[in-house]
Amino acid sequence: MRPDEARPRLAALGFRPDDVETLADHFLDAERRGSLGHGLSRIAWLETWEALPVDARPERRVEEPGYELWDGCGALGYLTLAAAVEAQLAAPPERARVVVCTRTFPTGALGYWTRKLAEGGLVALLTATSPRRLPPPGGGEPLTGTNPLSIAIPSRDGAPVVSDVSMGAVTHGDVLAGRALPEELVPFGGEQAHKAFALAVGLQLLVDALTPDDGFGAVLIVARPEADPVPGFRSLAAGARLPGDRR
Amino acid sequence: MRPDEARPRLAALGFRPDDVETLADHFLDAERRGSLGHGLSRIAWLETWEALPVDARPERRVEEPGYELWDGCGALGYLTLAAAVEAQLAAPPERARVVVCTRTFPTGALGYWTRKLAEGGLVALLTATSPRRLPPPGGGEPLTGTNPLSIAIPSRDGAPVVSDVSMGAVTHGDVLAGRALPEELVPFGGEQAHKAFALAVGLQLLVDALTPDDGFGAVLIVARPEADPVPGFRSLAAGARLPGDRR
Numbered sequence: 001m002r003p004d005e006a007r008p009r010l011a012a013l014g015f016r017p018d019d020v021e022t023l024a025d026h027f028l029d030a031e032r033r034g035s036l037g038h039g040l041s042r043i044a045w046l047e048t049w050e051a052l053p054v055d056a057r058p059e060r061r062v063e064e065p066g067y068e069l070w071d072g073c074g075a076l077g078y079l080t081l082a083a084a085v086e087a088q089l090a091a092p093p094e095r096a097r098v099v100v101c102t103r104t105f106p107t108g109a110l111g112y113w114t115r116k117l118a119e120g121g122l123v124a125l126l127t128a129t130s131p132r133r134l135p136p137p138g139g140g141e142p143l144t145g146t147n148p149l150s151i152a153i154p155s156r157d158g159a160p161v162v163s164d165v166s167m168g169a170v171t172h173g174d175v176l177a178g179r180a181l182p183e184e185l186v187p188f189g190g191e192q193a194h195k196a197f198a199l200a201v202g203l204q205l206l207v208d209a210l211t212p213d214d215g216f217g218a219v220l221i222v223a224r225p226e227a228d229p230v231p232g233f234r235s236l237a238a239g240a241r242l243p244g245d246r247r
Numbered sequence: 248m249r250p251d252e253a254r255p256r257l258a259a260l261g262f263r264p265d266d267v268e269t270l271a272d273h274f275l276d277a278e279r280r281g282s283l284g285h286g287l288s289r290i291a292w293l294e295t296w297e298a299l300p301v302d303a304r305p306e307r308r309v310e311e312p313g314y315e316l317w318d319g320c321g322a323l324g325y326l327t328l329a330a331a332v333e334a335q336l337a338a339p340p341e342r343a344r345v346v347v348c349t350r351t352f353p354t355g356a357l358g359y360w361t362r363k364l365a366e367g368g369l370v371a372l373l374t375a376t377s378p379r380r381l382p383p384p385g386g387g388e389p390l391t392g393t394n395p396l397s398i399a400i401p402s403r404d405g406a407p408v409v410s411d412v413s414m415g416a417v418t419h420g421d422v423l424a425g426r427a428l429p430e431e432l433v434p435f436g437g438e439q440a441h442k443a444f445a446l447a448v449g450l451q452l453l454v455d456a457l458t459p460d461d462g463f464g465a466v467l468i469v470a471r472p473e474a475d476p477v478p479g480f481r482s483l484a485a486g487a488r489l490p491g492d493r494r
Contacts, residue, residue, distance in 0.1 A: 066313015067342035095314035096457075098343035098470060123456045125449075136487050143484055151449030153456050163449030165442045189436040189443070195412045196436070198490035199446075201480075202372075202398030202410030208476035209370045209400050210343075221468060223345060229455035233448075237390055240383050243445035 001040040003028055009043050014054040022082045030109045033246070037173020038109040052076075058083045058104075065094060071213075072103040077128075080104045081113050081218060088222045089120040096223035098210075105130065105216035111164030111244060113220075114152035118160035123225050124152045127203045128218035133172055133185050134200050137193040144200040145216075146172065146185075147207075152244070155230030162244030167200035169193075248287040250275055256290050261301040269329045277356045280493075284420020285356040299323075305330045305351075312341060318460075319350040324375075327351045328360050328465060335469045336367040343470035345457075352377065352463035358411030358491060360467075361399035365407035370472050371399045375465035376454045380419055380432050381447050384440040391447040392463075393419065393432075394454075399491070402477030409491030414447035416440075 001009070006024040015023065023043075031039035046052060056074035060083075068087070072080040080101050088099065107113075107128040117124035130145035146168035154160045169188040170180035187196035211217035234242065248256070253271040262270065270290075278286035293299060303321035307330075315334070319327040327348050335346065354360075354375040364371035377392035393415035401407045416435040417427035434443035458464035481489065 062342070064313070064342065066311070066340070066344060093313070095309070095311065096345035096347075097313060098345065098468060100343075100473075123453060125453060136484070138487070140485070140487060141483070143480070143487075149446065149449070151453050153449075153452040161448065161452055163445040165445050165449075169439060188439045190439070191437065192416065192435045196442070198410040198412050199396065201408065201490050202396070202400075202412075205400040205408055205476050205480060206370060206372060206398050208480075209472040209474055210470055212473040221345060223457055225456040226347075226459040227456055229452050233390070233452060233455075236388070237383070238387070240385070240387060240390075243448050 001043060003031065003040070006040060006043060009047070013046060013052055015052075016054070019054070019079055023076070023078055026078055026082075026108050026112055029112055033109070035109045037171045037177070038112075041173065041177070042106075042108075060084075060087065066097050068097065068099045069212075070099065070101045070104070072101065072105070074103070077101075077104040077107045077216070077218070081107055084220065085113050085116050088117060088122065088220075092120075092122055092224060093222060094224075096221065099220040099222060100210045101218040101220065102211040102213045103215055104128070104218050107216075107218050109164065110148050110150035111152065111162045114150045114164070115160060115162045115244065117222055118152035118154040118162065121154050121225070123154065123223045124150075125221040126150045126218060127207060129204055129207045129216045130172075134168055134187050134197065137187060137197055144197075144204040147200045147203040149199070149203060153230055154225060156228050157231050160244070161230055161233070161242050164244065167196045167203070248290060250278065250287070253287060253290060256294070260293060260299055262299075263301070266301070266326055270323070270325055273325055273329075273355050273359055276359055280356070282356045284418045284424070285359075288420065288424070289353075289355075307331075307334065313344050315344065315346045316459075317346065317348045317351070319348065319352070321350070324348075324351040324354045324463070324465070328354055331467065332360050332363050335364060335369065335467075339367075339369055339471060340469060341471075343468065346467040346469060347457045348465040348467065349458040349460045350462050351375070351465050354463075354465050356411065357395050357397035358399070358409045361397045361411070362407060362409045362491065364469055365399035365401040365409065368401050368472070370401065370470045371397075372468040373397045373465060374450045374454060376451055376463045377419075381415055381434050381444065384434060384444055391444070391451040394447045394450040396446070396450060400477055401472060403475050404478050407491070408477055408480070408489050411491065414443045414450070
Protein backbone atom coordinates (compact mmCIF):
# COMPACT_ATOMS: atom_id res chain seq x y z
CA MET A 1 0.00 0.00 0.00
CA ARG A 2 1.32 3.44 -0.91
CA PRO A 3 1.17 6.23 1.70
CA ASP A 4 -1.26 8.22 -0.46
CA GLU A 5 -3.72 5.32 -0.38
CA ALA A 6 -4.08 5.46 3.41
CA ARG A 7 -6.73 8.17 3.68
CA PRO A 8 -8.98 7.04 0.79
CA ARG A 9 -8.98 3.45 1.98
CA LEU A 10 -9.77 4.44 5.58
CA ALA A 11 -12.55 6.71 4.33
CA ALA A 12 -13.91 3.86 2.23
CA LEU A 13 -14.19 1.79 5.43
CA GLY A 14 -16.69 4.35 6.73
CA PHE A 15 -14.57 6.25 9.26
CA ARG A 16 -15.50 9.89 9.84
CA PRO A 17 -13.08 12.45 8.35
CA ASP A 18 -11.42 13.35 11.67
CA ASP A 19 -10.98 9.66 12.53
CA VAL A 20 -9.45 9.07 9.08
CA GLU A 21 -6.89 11.79 9.91
CA THR A 22 -6.16 10.34 13.36
CA LEU A 23 -5.68 6.81 12.03
CA ALA A 24 -3.71 7.79 8.93
CA ASP A 25 -1.35 9.97 10.97
CA HIS A 26 -0.58 7.07 13.33
CA PHE A 27 -0.08 4.49 10.56
CA LEU A 28 2.06 6.80 8.40
CA ASP A 29 4.22 7.79 11.39
CA ALA A 30 4.79 4.13 12.25
CA GLU A 31 5.71 3.45 8.65
CA ARG A 32 8.25 6.32 8.59
CA ARG A 33 9.84 5.04 11.81
CA GLY A 34 10.15 1.50 10.47
CA SER A 35 7.49 0.01 12.80
CA LEU A 36 5.91 -1.71 9.83
CA GLY A 37 3.75 -3.96 12.01
CA HIS A 38 1.98 -0.81 13.25
CA GLY A 39 1.95 0.89 9.86
CA LEU A 40 -0.03 0.69 6.65
CA SER A 41 -0.40 -3.10 6.90
CA ARG A 42 -2.96 -2.35 9.62
CA ILE A 43 -5.30 -0.76 7.08
CA ALA A 44 -5.42 -4.00 5.12
CA TRP A 45 -6.01 -5.73 8.46
CA LEU A 46 -8.90 -3.42 9.32
CA GLU A 47 -10.36 -4.21 5.89
CA THR A 48 -10.69 -7.85 6.99
CA TRP A 49 -12.88 -7.02 10.01
CA GLU A 50 -16.45 -8.21 9.64
CA ALA A 51 -17.96 -5.14 11.26
CA LEU A 52 -15.81 -2.09 11.96
CA PRO A 53 -17.14 0.08 14.81
CA VAL A 54 -16.91 3.29 12.80
CA ASP A 55 -19.68 4.99 14.78
CA ALA A 56 -18.47 4.10 18.29
CA ARG A 57 -16.97 6.96 20.33
CA PRO A 58 -14.74 6.75 23.41
CA GLU A 59 -16.07 8.36 26.57
CA ARG A 60 -14.39 9.80 29.63
CA ARG A 61 -16.24 8.09 32.48
CA VAL A 62 -14.29 9.63 35.39
CA GLU A 63 -12.51 12.98 35.39
CA GLU A 64 -10.62 14.00 38.53
CA PRO A 65 -7.47 16.13 38.91
CA GLY A 66 -5.22 13.08 39.42
CA TYR A 67 -7.19 10.34 37.69
CA GLU A 68 -9.20 9.76 34.55
CA LEU A 69 -11.03 6.68 33.31
CA TRP A 70 -11.69 6.39 29.59
CA ASP A 71 -13.92 3.73 28.03
CA GLY A 72 -13.37 2.75 24.41
CA CYS A 73 -17.09 1.96 24.18
CA GLY A 74 -16.37 -0.32 21.25
CA ALA A 75 -14.31 2.21 19.27
CA LEU A 76 -10.89 1.29 17.92
CA GLY A 77 -8.27 1.65 20.65
CA TYR A 78 -6.30 4.05 18.48
CA LEU A 79 -9.18 6.50 18.72
CA THR A 80 -9.52 6.06 22.47
CA LEU A 81 -5.83 6.79 23.04
CA ALA A 82 -6.01 9.73 20.64
CA ALA A 83 -8.91 11.22 22.61
CA ALA A 84 -7.23 10.59 25.97
CA VAL A 85 -3.91 12.09 24.82
CA GLU A 86 -5.60 15.13 23.31
CA ALA A 87 -7.47 15.66 26.57
CA GLN A 88 -4.22 15.59 28.58
CA LEU A 89 -2.62 18.15 26.27
CA ALA A 90 -5.71 20.35 26.45
CA ALA A 91 -5.86 20.20 30.26
CA PRO A 92 -2.55 18.96 31.69
CA PRO A 93 -2.42 17.84 35.30
CA GLU A 94 -1.28 20.33 37.91
CA ARG A 95 1.39 17.76 38.88
CA ALA A 96 0.58 14.23 37.73
CA ARG A 97 -2.35 12.10 36.63
CA VAL A 98 -3.06 8.41 36.10
CA VAL A 99 -5.22 7.81 33.01
CA VAL A 100 -6.79 4.37 32.68
CA CYS A 101 -8.29 3.30 29.34
CA THR A 102 -10.64 0.34 29.56
CA ARG A 103 -11.98 -1.63 26.58
CA THR A 104 -9.14 -0.17 24.51
CA PHE A 105 -7.64 -2.19 21.64
CA PRO A 106 -5.67 -2.02 19.41
CA THR A 107 -3.37 0.68 20.70
CA GLY A 108 -0.70 0.71 18.00
CA ALA A 109 2.82 2.05 18.46
CA LEU A 110 2.80 3.34 22.05
CA GLY A 111 5.74 5.64 21.37
CA TYR A 112 3.54 7.57 18.95
CA TRP A 113 1.25 8.57 21.83
CA THR A 114 3.93 9.28 24.44
CA ARG A 115 5.90 11.34 21.92
CA LYS A 116 2.85 13.55 21.34
CA LEU A 117 2.62 14.15 25.08
CA ALA A 118 6.34 14.88 25.40
CA GLU A 119 6.22 17.24 22.44
CA GLY A 120 3.50 19.02 24.40
CA GLY A 121 5.82 19.31 27.39
CA LEU A 122 4.57 16.37 29.48
CA VAL A 123 6.40 13.35 30.85
CA ALA A 124 4.53 10.18 29.84
CA LEU A 125 4.61 6.48 30.66
CA LEU A 126 2.23 4.15 28.79
CA THR A 127 1.60 0.43 28.65
CA ALA A 128 -1.15 -1.61 27.03
CA THR A 129 -2.29 -5.20 26.79
CA SER A 130 -2.96 -7.27 23.71
CA PRO A 131 -3.79 -10.94 22.98
CA ARG A 132 -1.77 -13.44 25.01
CA ARG A 133 1.19 -14.47 22.87
CA LEU A 134 4.17 -14.86 25.24
CA PRO A 135 4.68 -18.20 26.99
CA PRO A 136 6.87 -18.42 30.11
CA PRO A 137 10.57 -19.03 29.35
CA GLY A 138 10.21 -22.69 30.36
CA GLY A 139 7.53 -23.20 27.72
CA GLY A 140 3.78 -23.67 27.90
CA GLU A 141 0.68 -21.78 26.85
CA PRO A 142 0.98 -18.04 26.17
CA LEU A 143 0.21 -16.11 29.36
CA THR A 144 0.71 -12.45 28.49
CA GLY A 145 0.55 -10.01 25.62
CA THR A 146 3.75 -8.51 24.26
CA ASN A 147 2.80 -5.60 26.57
CA PRO A 148 5.06 -2.77 25.45
CA LEU A 149 6.19 -0.04 27.83
CA SER A 150 6.85 3.41 26.42
CA ILE A 151 8.35 6.34 28.32
CA ALA A 152 8.81 9.79 26.80
CA ILE A 153 10.62 12.75 28.31
CA PRO A 154 10.33 16.27 26.94
CA SER A 155 13.35 18.47 26.43
CA ARG A 156 13.31 22.25 26.42
CA ASP A 157 16.08 22.39 23.84
CA GLY A 158 15.08 19.81 21.28
CA ALA A 159 13.60 16.43 20.57
CA PRO A 160 12.18 14.33 23.41
CA VAL A 161 13.69 10.97 24.29
CA VAL A 162 11.11 8.26 23.58
CA SER A 163 11.67 4.65 24.60
CA ASP A 164 9.16 2.03 23.46
CA VAL A 165 9.97 -1.59 24.24
CA SER A 166 7.89 -4.68 23.58
CA MET A 167 8.56 -7.65 25.83
CA GLY A 168 8.55 -10.01 22.83
CA ALA A 169 11.71 -11.13 21.04
CA VAL A 170 9.89 -10.53 17.75
CA THR A 171 6.56 -8.87 16.97
CA HIS A 172 3.30 -10.53 16.11
CA GLY A 173 3.45 -8.49 12.90
CA ASP A 174 6.78 -10.15 12.07
CA VAL A 175 5.15 -13.55 12.46
CA LEU A 176 2.14 -12.54 10.32
CA ALA A 177 4.48 -11.19 7.63
CA GLY A 178 6.59 -14.36 7.62
CA ARG A 179 9.67 -12.50 8.91
CA ALA A 180 9.72 -14.63 12.08
CA LEU A 181 8.52 -18.07 13.11
CA PRO A 182 5.66 -18.39 15.61
CA GLU A 183 7.98 -20.14 18.07
CA GLU A 184 10.25 -17.08 18.04
CA LEU A 185 7.48 -15.01 19.65
CA VAL A 186 8.74 -15.47 23.22
CA PRO A 187 9.93 -13.01 25.89
CA PHE A 188 13.13 -11.29 24.72
CA GLY A 189 16.46 -11.80 26.41
CA GLY A 190 17.56 -15.32 25.54
CA GLU A 191 19.04 -16.84 28.70
CA GLN A 192 17.58 -13.94 30.67
CA ALA A 193 14.11 -14.13 29.15
CA HIS A 194 12.71 -14.58 32.66
CA LYS A 195 13.33 -10.84 33.10
CA ALA A 196 11.29 -9.79 30.07
CA PHE A 197 8.62 -12.32 31.07
CA ALA A 198 8.45 -10.86 34.59
CA LEU A 199 8.03 -7.38 33.10
CA ALA A 200 5.28 -8.67 30.78
CA VAL A 201 3.46 -10.30 33.71
CA GLY A 202 3.73 -7.18 35.85
CA LEU A 203 2.43 -4.92 33.08
CA GLN A 204 -0.34 -7.39 32.15
CA LEU A 205 -1.68 -7.54 35.71
CA LEU A 206 -1.22 -3.78 36.20
CA VAL A 207 -3.57 -3.08 33.29
CA ASP A 208 -5.91 -5.93 34.21
CA ALA A 209 -6.15 -4.70 37.82
CA LEU A 210 -6.78 -1.04 36.95
CA THR A 211 -9.34 -1.55 34.17
CA PRO A 212 -12.85 -2.28 35.45
CA ASP A 213 -13.88 -4.24 32.35
CA ASP A 214 -12.60 -7.51 30.97
CA GLY A 215 -10.58 -7.31 27.82
CA PHE A 216 -7.65 -5.17 26.74
CA GLY A 217 -6.70 -1.79 28.10
CA ALA A 218 -4.00 0.79 28.63
CA VAL A 219 -2.56 2.65 31.59
CA LEU A 220 -0.99 6.07 31.06
CA ILE A 221 0.81 8.30 33.55
CA VAL A 222 1.29 11.94 32.61
CA ALA A 223 3.16 14.49 34.67
CA ARG A 224 4.67 17.92 34.44
CA PRO A 225 8.46 17.78 34.54
CA GLU A 226 10.23 19.21 37.57
CA ALA A 227 13.60 19.12 35.79
CA ASP A 228 15.02 18.98 32.25
CA PRO A 229 17.44 16.04 32.20
CA VAL A 230 17.53 15.36 28.46
CA PRO A 231 20.16 17.91 27.32
CA GLY A 232 22.63 16.71 29.94
CA PHE A 233 21.90 13.09 29.13
CA ARG A 234 22.43 13.63 25.41
CA SER A 235 25.70 15.34 26.19
CA LEU A 236 26.80 12.42 28.40
CA ALA A 237 25.82 9.99 25.63
CA ALA A 238 28.16 11.93 23.33
CA GLY A 239 26.31 11.29 20.12
CA ALA A 240 25.23 7.71 20.83
CA ARG A 241 21.80 7.00 19.35
CA LEU A 242 19.20 7.21 22.08
CA PRO A 243 15.83 5.44 22.17
CA GLY A 244 13.37 7.01 19.77
CA ASP A 245 15.97 8.85 17.70
CA ARG A 246 15.70 8.37 13.95
CA ARG A 247 18.10 5.75 12.65
CA MET B 248 26.89 -11.93 59.16
CA ARG B 249 24.25 -13.93 61.00
CA PRO B 250 20.63 -12.73 60.89
CA ASP B 251 20.65 -12.19 64.65
CA GLU B 252 23.52 -9.76 64.29
CA ALA B 253 21.52 -7.39 62.08
CA ARG B 254 19.77 -5.40 64.79
CA PRO B 255 22.69 -4.99 67.21
CA ARG B 256 25.02 -3.90 64.45
CA LEU B 257 22.52 -1.38 63.08
CA ALA B 258 21.91 -0.06 66.58
CA ALA B 259 25.67 0.25 67.09
CA LEU B 260 25.78 2.51 64.02
CA GLY B 261 23.55 4.96 65.86
CA PHE B 262 20.20 4.37 64.16
CA ARG B 263 17.09 4.99 66.27
CA PRO B 264 15.22 1.86 67.40
CA ASP B 265 12.39 2.23 64.87
CA ASP B 266 14.87 2.79 62.04
CA VAL B 267 16.82 -0.28 63.16
CA GLU B 268 13.57 -2.28 62.79
CA THR B 269 12.82 -0.80 59.36
CA LEU B 270 16.31 -1.47 58.03
CA ALA B 271 16.66 -4.94 59.57
CA ASP B 272 13.29 -6.02 58.20
CA HIS B 273 14.28 -4.99 54.66
CA PHE B 274 17.74 -6.61 54.79
CA LEU B 275 16.47 -9.85 56.35
CA ASP B 276 13.63 -10.13 53.84
CA ALA B 277 16.07 -9.65 50.95
CA GLU B 278 18.31 -12.30 52.45
CA ARG B 279 15.43 -14.79 52.76
CA ARG B 280 14.44 -14.17 49.13
CA GLY B 281 17.96 -14.72 47.87
CA SER B 282 18.59 -11.07 46.92
CA LEU B 283 21.89 -11.18 48.74
CA GLY B 284 23.09 -7.91 47.20
CA HIS B 285 20.24 -6.17 49.05
CA GLY B 286 20.62 -8.23 52.21
CA LEU B 287 22.89 -8.34 55.24
CA SER B 288 25.96 -7.41 53.17
CA ARG B 289 24.51 -3.92 53.14
CA ILE B 290 25.04 -3.59 56.90
CA ALA B 291 28.76 -4.17 56.44
CA TRP B 292 28.57 -1.61 53.62
CA LEU B 293 26.87 0.95 55.86
CA GLU B 294 29.63 0.34 58.42
CA THR B 295 32.14 1.68 55.87
CA TRP B 296 30.37 5.06 55.50
CA GLU B 297 32.34 7.94 56.91
CA ALA B 298 29.30 9.71 58.34
CA LEU B 299 25.95 7.94 58.45
CA PRO B 300 22.99 10.33 58.45
CA VAL B 301 21.34 8.62 61.41
CA ASP B 302 19.51 11.78 62.51
CA ALA B 303 18.15 12.84 59.10
CA ARG B 304 14.40 12.38 58.58
CA PRO B 305 12.49 12.27 55.27
CA GLU B 306 9.81 14.92 54.80
CA ARG B 307 6.65 15.04 52.72
CA ARG B 308 6.99 18.34 50.86
CA VAL B 309 3.77 18.16 48.82
CA GLU B 310 0.61 16.26 49.74
CA GLU B 311 -2.29 16.31 47.27
CA PRO B 312 -4.95 13.67 46.57
CA GLY B 313 -3.19 12.47 43.38
CA TYR B 314 0.41 13.50 44.02
CA GLU B 315 2.97 13.50 46.80
CA LEU B 316 6.55 14.69 46.85
CA TRP B 317 8.87 13.23 49.46
CA ASP B 318 12.37 14.51 50.18
CA GLY B 319 14.94 12.19 51.70
CA CYS B 320 16.55 15.23 53.36
CA GLY B 321 19.78 13.29 53.61
CA ALA B 322 18.27 10.19 55.25
CA LEU B 323 18.96 6.73 53.83
CA GLY B 324 16.66 6.05 50.89
CA TYR B 325 15.36 2.93 52.61
CA LEU B 326 13.87 5.14 55.31
CA THR B 327 12.36 7.55 52.79
CA LEU B 328 10.64 4.72 50.90
CA ALA B 329 9.52 3.18 54.18
CA ALA B 330 7.90 6.47 55.23
CA ALA B 331 6.30 7.02 51.81
CA VAL B 332 4.93 3.46 51.67
CA GLU B 333 3.58 3.65 55.22
CA ALA B 334 1.86 6.93 54.36
CA GLN B 335 0.16 5.35 51.31
CA LEU B 336 -1.11 2.44 53.39
CA ALA B 337 -2.34 4.82 56.10
CA ALA B 338 -4.17 7.06 53.62
CA PRO B 339 -4.61 5.28 50.29
CA PRO B 340 -5.61 7.30 47.24
CA GLU B 341 -9.27 7.48 46.32
CA ARG B 342 -8.24 6.14 42.88
CA ALA B 343 -4.56 6.63 42.10
CA ARG B 344 -1.58 8.71 43.17
CA VAL B 345 1.90 9.45 41.85
CA VAL B 346 4.48 9.59 44.65
CA VAL B 347 7.85 11.13 43.79
CA CYS B 348 10.79 10.65 46.15
CA THR B 349 13.65 13.08 45.59
CA ARG B 350 17.13 12.79 47.13
CA THR B 351 16.35 9.13 47.85
CA PHE B 352 19.17 6.56 47.82
CA PRO B 353 19.76 3.68 48.33
CA THR B 354 16.34 2.16 47.80
CA GLY B 355 17.12 -1.54 48.19
CA ALA B 356 14.99 -4.34 46.77
CA LEU B 357 12.08 -2.51 45.16
CA GLY B 358 9.87 -5.60 45.34
CA TYR B 359 10.03 -5.35 49.12
CA TRP B 360 8.21 -2.01 49.01
CA THR B 361 5.69 -2.86 46.29
CA ARG B 362 4.85 -6.13 48.05
CA LYS B 363 4.01 -4.21 51.22
CA LEU B 364 1.62 -2.02 49.24
CA ALA B 365 0.02 -5.01 47.49
CA GLU B 366 -0.36 -6.85 50.79
CA GLY B 367 -2.24 -3.75 51.91
CA GLY B 368 -4.54 -4.04 48.90
CA LEU B 369 -2.94 -1.49 46.59
CA VAL B 370 -1.55 -1.87 43.07
CA ALA B 371 1.99 -0.49 42.96
CA LEU B 372 4.61 0.36 40.34
CA LEU B 373 8.03 1.59 41.51
CA THR B 374 11.30 2.49 39.86
CA ALA B 375 14.45 4.12 41.23
CA THR B 376 17.79 5.38 39.99
CA SER B 377 21.24 4.48 41.22
CA PRO B 378 24.82 5.22 40.11
CA ARG B 379 25.40 4.99 36.36
CA ARG B 380 26.71 1.52 35.65
CA LEU B 381 25.13 0.41 32.33
CA PRO B 382 26.86 1.37 29.09
CA PRO B 383 24.93 1.32 25.80
CA PRO B 384 25.00 -2.06 24.02
CA GLY B 385 27.56 -0.76 21.54
CA GLY B 386 29.94 0.05 24.37
CA GLY B 387 31.09 3.31 25.93
CA GLU B 388 30.78 5.05 29.27
CA PRO B 389 27.99 3.95 31.63
CA LEU B 390 24.90 6.11 31.02
CA THR B 391 22.21 4.75 33.35
CA GLY B 392 21.73 2.99 36.63
CA THR B 393 20.49 -0.57 36.68
CA ASN B 394 17.10 1.13 37.27
CA PRO B 395 14.85 -1.72 38.39
CA LEU B 396 11.11 -1.69 37.76
CA SER B 397 8.85 -3.43 40.22
CA ILE B 398 5.11 -3.99 39.84
CA ALA B 399 2.94 -5.64 42.49
CA ILE B 400 -0.69 -6.65 42.19
CA PRO B 401 -2.82 -7.63 45.19
CA SER B 402 -5.05 -10.67 45.16
CA ARG B 403 -8.15 -11.10 47.27
CA ASP B 404 -7.54 -14.83 47.59
CA GLY B 405 -3.85 -15.10 48.36
CA ALA B 406 -0.37 -13.84 47.72
CA PRO B 407 0.20 -10.86 45.46
CA VAL B 408 2.19 -11.19 42.25
CA VAL B 409 5.37 -9.12 42.56
CA SER B 410 7.69 -8.57 39.61
CA ASP B 411 11.00 -6.81 40.22
CA VAL B 412 13.40 -6.59 37.30
CA SER B 413 16.76 -4.84 37.10
CA MET B 414 17.89 -3.79 33.63
CA GLY B 415 21.39 -5.14 34.31
CA ALA B 416 22.56 -8.59 33.20
CA VAL B 417 24.17 -8.98 36.64
CA THR B 418 23.95 -6.89 39.78
CA HIS B 419 26.52 -4.46 41.12
CA GLY B 420 26.46 -6.60 44.25
CA ASP B 421 27.53 -9.61 42.16
CA VAL B 422 30.49 -7.62 40.90
CA LEU B 423 31.43 -6.45 44.40
CA ALA B 424 31.22 -10.03 45.68
CA GLY B 425 33.35 -11.38 42.82
CA ARG B 426 30.46 -13.45 41.42
CA ALA B 427 30.56 -11.46 38.16
CA LEU B 428 33.13 -9.46 36.22
CA PRO B 429 32.73 -5.69 35.90
CA GLU B 430 32.37 -6.02 32.11
CA GLU B 431 29.35 -8.30 32.63
CA LEU B 432 27.41 -5.39 34.17
CA VAL B 433 25.65 -4.39 30.94
CA PRO B 434 21.98 -4.21 29.93
CA PHE B 435 20.44 -7.70 29.99
CA GLY B 436 19.25 -9.45 26.87
CA GLY B 437 22.35 -10.40 24.93
CA GLU B 438 21.64 -9.68 21.26
CA GLN B 439 18.55 -7.74 22.33
CA ALA B 440 20.27 -5.72 25.02
CA HIS B 441 19.13 -2.56 23.21
CA LYS B 442 15.68 -3.31 24.67
CA ALA B 443 16.84 -3.41 28.28
CA PHE B 444 19.00 -0.35 27.61
CA ALA B 445 16.01 1.55 26.21
CA LEU B 446 14.01 0.64 29.32
CA ALA B 447 16.88 1.78 31.56
CA VAL B 448 17.12 5.10 29.69
CA GLY B 449 13.37 5.67 29.88
CA LEU B 450 13.24 4.92 33.61
CA GLN B 451 16.38 7.01 34.28
CA LEU B 452 14.94 10.09 32.58
CA LEU B 453 11.49 9.51 34.09
CA VAL B 454 12.96 9.75 37.59
CA ASP B 455 15.34 12.56 36.65
CA ALA B 456 12.50 14.59 35.09
CA LEU B 457 10.09 14.16 38.00
CA THR B 458 12.51 14.81 40.88
CA PRO B 459 13.23 18.50 41.46
CA ASP B 460 16.69 17.89 42.94
CA ASP B 461 19.82 16.49 41.36
CA GLY B 462 20.82 13.02 42.49
CA PHE B 463 18.98 9.76 42.84
CA GLY B 464 15.29 9.30 43.31
CA ALA B 465 12.27 7.05 43.01
CA VAL B 466 8.88 7.25 41.34
CA LEU B 467 5.99 5.25 42.76
CA ILE B 468 2.46 4.87 41.43
CA VAL B 469 -0.17 3.50 43.81
CA ALA B 470 -3.77 2.78 42.89
CA ARG B 471 -6.82 0.98 44.17
CA PRO B 472 -7.58 -2.07 42.04
CA GLU B 473 -10.74 -2.06 39.93
CA ALA B 474 -10.50 -5.79 39.29
CA ASP B 475 -8.86 -8.89 40.78
CA PRO B 476 -6.93 -10.54 37.93
CA VAL B 477 -4.45 -12.61 39.96
CA PRO B 478 -6.55 -15.71 40.73
CA GLY B 479 -7.48 -16.18 37.07
CA PHE B 480 -3.91 -15.56 35.99
CA ARG B 481 -2.53 -18.12 38.44
CA SER B 482 -5.08 -20.59 37.18
CA LEU B 483 -4.07 -19.93 33.57
CA ALA B 484 -0.41 -20.34 34.52
CA ALA B 485 -1.33 -23.79 35.88
CA GLY B 486 1.28 -23.95 38.59
CA ALA B 487 4.10 -22.22 36.72
CA ARG B 488 6.20 -20.13 39.07
CA LEU B 489 5.20 -16.49 38.75
CA PRO B 490 7.37 -13.45 39.47
CA GLY B 491 7.87 -12.93 43.20
CA ASP B 492 6.84 -16.45 44.21
CA ARG B 493 9.21 -18.24 46.54
CA ARG B 494 11.50 -20.61 44.70
